[in-house]
Amino acid sequence: MKTDNVDYTTFTGWIDPPGDVRSALDEGVTCEVAVIGGGLAGMSTALRLAERGRDVVLLEAEFCGHGSASRNAGQVAGAPGGDIQLLSLLYPKRFPGIVRFAENSAHFLERLIERLDIDCGYEATGNVCAAVSRGQMGRVRRVTKLLRKAGADVELGTSEELGIPRGFLGGMRESVGGTMNPGQFSLGLRRALLDSGARVFEGTRVTEVTSAGDHTVIRTSGGQVRAKKAVLATNAFGGELAVTPKRLSVPIWVTEVETEPIDPERLASLGWTSRSGVVTQHNIMENYRLTSRGTIVFGVRRLQRGTSYPLPPRTADGAVVADLARAFERRFPALADVAAARAWGGWVAITxxxxxxxxxxxxxxxxxxxxxxxxxxxxPYAGSLIADLIVDGEQHGDLVTIWAKKPAFPRPMMMSPAGLRTIWTVDRFNDRINGSRRNALRGTAPVH
Ligand SMILES: Cc1cc2nc3c(=O)[nH]c(=O)nc-3n(C[C@H](O)[C@H](O)[C@H](O)COP(=O)(O)OP(=O)(O)OC[C@H]3O[C@@H](n4cnc5c(N)ncnc54)[C@H](O)[C@@H]3O)c2cc1C
Structure with a gap:
């Protein structure tokens, strides 16, 4: 894969920034609820509150959707992320609830797209956790068993049975979820928010959140908000504010790449008939998905730790893009001559x-x-459940599942820059060992 003409964009490859950015807050205002951060969580919290008749102000440092909201791969997962085997071992009682939360989140999103009539090319294809080696196939089988036991709608199959490219041995399809253009989704959510009764201030960075009696005072770059309640929806940037619980999450930079448009016949020859998004079973996954513009978007494989706040604006790292291109060639040998056209990345929060x-x-x-x-x-599901809690005073069962009784969190393990590099090295070592086996296994007997 050629990577010499990649457009390294500081925003996202999915959309251009909106042309109607709202003006910044430059005075003191009061409201019932202030939402800090206009990503997916913040926008859906504010929208829900406005729809339920609450006086709400949203404060966004750049423009709504500027964060990972518009930068992600657009794969709507129906199952939890992370290492499922480890999660079920560490949290055996909570695990079924977490599975339900993930599935209900995907259904919530589908209903939101329909209700707000957002044109984001959503395809309800599900996503496949795919294996690239015999070892990964074993892992997929164990994960399928655990998820089924917890009530998830998942099925096991070969790549032919799941309609995914032959570069993968097989895998587990999460039937719930699919793929979309997340930039268009984010713009659609922003539009609905701007059309609601919420007061939205963009270009407004919150610098401090303090208490004053029974009110919260929120200082911004040019103004101040006095609110009865506040919601922090700052994602990976949370550590920039002293009010955020210590060790809530660590900021990790994630990269995505998009190919140039690929000849439709060549795409058809891949056998990707289900059009399901694909994620591999590496310790740090690779993701692959088709787009409506005849390209493939792929990414992750390497996580880069943010080491200090404020998190800097940045572009994708050329070495990471080259590494992702090597993975692409391996999974899609027939497309090895296709060029990478653009690359971008974003900050995610890992708890x-x-x-x-x-x-x-x-x-x-x-x-x-x-x-x-x-x-x-x-x-967005969690954001909307928080809005309902504020209005009703009662927690939905899915919010109870993810609710932390105290804002106290342990030090995260394996998330140091050295730890992340080690995980990447282990994945590449396993790739090398399994490479020849994988070729031998491809297209053999059913894997159930
Ligand atoms: C490259 C990439 C690929 C991904 N792929 C997928 C995927 O395929 N599927 C999936 O489910 N998830 C994926 N994700 C994760 C997903 O995008 C995020 O989990 C989700 O967008 C988080 O939403 P959010 O609202 O919490 O955060 P964000 O969308 O990041 O929003 C946070 C907002 O807060 C604002 N903000 C921060 N600090 C302040 C402040 N002090 N004052 C005012 N505003 C502030 C920021 O400007 C930002 O707009 C991916 C993420 C990335 C980066």
Whole structure:
């Protein structure tokens, strides 16, 4: 794969920034609820509150959708992220609830797209956790068993049975979920928010959140908000604000690449008949998906740790793009001559437990970090459940599942720059060992 003409964009490859960015807050205002951060979590919290008649202000540092909301791969997962075997071992009682939360998040998102009539090319194809080696196939089988036991709608099959390219041995399809253009989704959600009764201030960075009696005072670059309640929806940037619980999450930079448009006949010859998004079973996954513009978007494989706040704006790293291109050639040998056209990345928040989490950091100040790289559906669902809690005073069962009773979190393991490099090295070592076996196994007997 050629990588010498890649367009390294600082935003995303999916869309251009909106042309109608709202003006910044430059005065003191009061409201019932202030939402900090206009990503998927923040926009859906504010929209829900406005729809339910609440006086809500949303404060966004850049423009709504500027963060990972518009930068992600657009794969709507129906199952939890992270290492399923480890999660079921560490949290045996909560595990079925977490599976239900993930599945309900995907259904929530589908209903939201339909209700708001957002044109984001959503295809309800499900996603496949695919194996590239015999070892990964064993892992997929174990994960399928665990997820089925917890009530998930998943099926096991060969690549032919699942309609995914022959570069993968087979895998497990999560029937719920699919793929979309996340940039268009984000713009659609922003449009619905701007059309609601919410007051939206963009270009407005929150610098401090303090308590004053029974109110919360939020200072911004040019103004101030006095609110009865506040919701932190700042994702990976949370660590920039002292009010965010310590060790809630660590910021990790994730990269995506898009190919040039590929001849439709060549795409058809891949056998990708289901059009399902694909993620591999490496310790750090690779993701692959088709787009409506005849390209393939692929990414992750290497996670880069943010080491200090404020998180810098950045482009994708050329070495990571080259590494992803090598993976692409291996999974799609027939497309080895296709060029990479653009690359981008974004900051995600990884929690120490690898589970979505929500709670209050102090009286009247709510937070959620529902992502761990799976927030496309989970972040807006959690945001909307927090809005309902504020209005009704009662927690939905799915919010109870991810609720942290106290805002106290352990130090995250294996998330140091050295730890992440080690995980990447282990994955490449396994790839090398399994490479020849994989070729021998491809297209053999059923894997059930
Ligand atoms: C490259 C990449 C690929 C991904 N692929 C997938 C995928 O395929 N499927 C999936 O489910 N998930 C995926 N994710 C994860 C998913 O995109 C995120 O989990 C989700 O977008 C999180 O939403 P959010 O609202 O919490 O955060 P964000 O969308 O990041 O929003 C946070 C917002 O807060 C604003 N903000 C921060 N600090 C302040 C402040 N002090 N004042 C005001 N505003 C502030 C930021 O500007 C930003 O707009 C991916 C993420 C990335 C980066």
């Amino acid at each position: 120490p437990s690898w589970l979505p989490v929500a709670g209050t950091t102090r009286e009247g100040v709510y937070y959620s970090a529902a992502c761990n790289g799976h927030g496309l559906a989970q972040a």
